[in-house]
Amino acid sequence: MSxxxxxxxxxxxxxxxRKLVRAAAGEEILLCRSQGQVFALSNxxxxxxxxxxxxRLMSGQIxxxxxxxxxxxxxxxxxxxxxxxxxxxxxxxxRDGEVFVxx
Numbered sequence: 001m002s003x004x005x006x007x008x009x010x011x012x013x014x015x016x017x018r019k020l021v022r023a024a025a026g027e028e029i030l031l032c033r034s035q036g037q038v039f040a041l042s043n044x045x046x047x048x049x050x051x052x053x054x055x056r057l058m059s060g061q062i063x064x065x066x067x068x069x070x071x072x073x074x075x076x077x078x079x080x081x082x083x084x085x086x087x088x089x090x091x092x093x094x095r096d097g098e099v100f101v102x103x
């Protein structure tokens with residue numbers, strides 16, 4: 001898989017919501033911290049293109065705040081409608097407390 005690794009955040013930047021949004025390569029990327037890991041997904045719901053950052057993050061899933069679609073943060077897979085298409089997923093590496101994402 002080609003692409004470059006880009007530093008998007010420090011682990012210390014995650015607050016109680018356990019989510020951050022960063023821009024890279026012309027795309028908004030949603031970083032989700034869960035059980036000591038960080039996952040990176042497109043911040044745009046595949047149902048109607050609304051941002052996911054304000055959605056609820058629980059049990060390894062992000063829920064769209066607009067129409068309730070649910071996605072697996074580990075893979076981007078759509079778990080419940082109305083969305084059926086997966087989110088774009090980006091590989092993540094943690095290096096000395098820094099979050100790097102392959103774009």
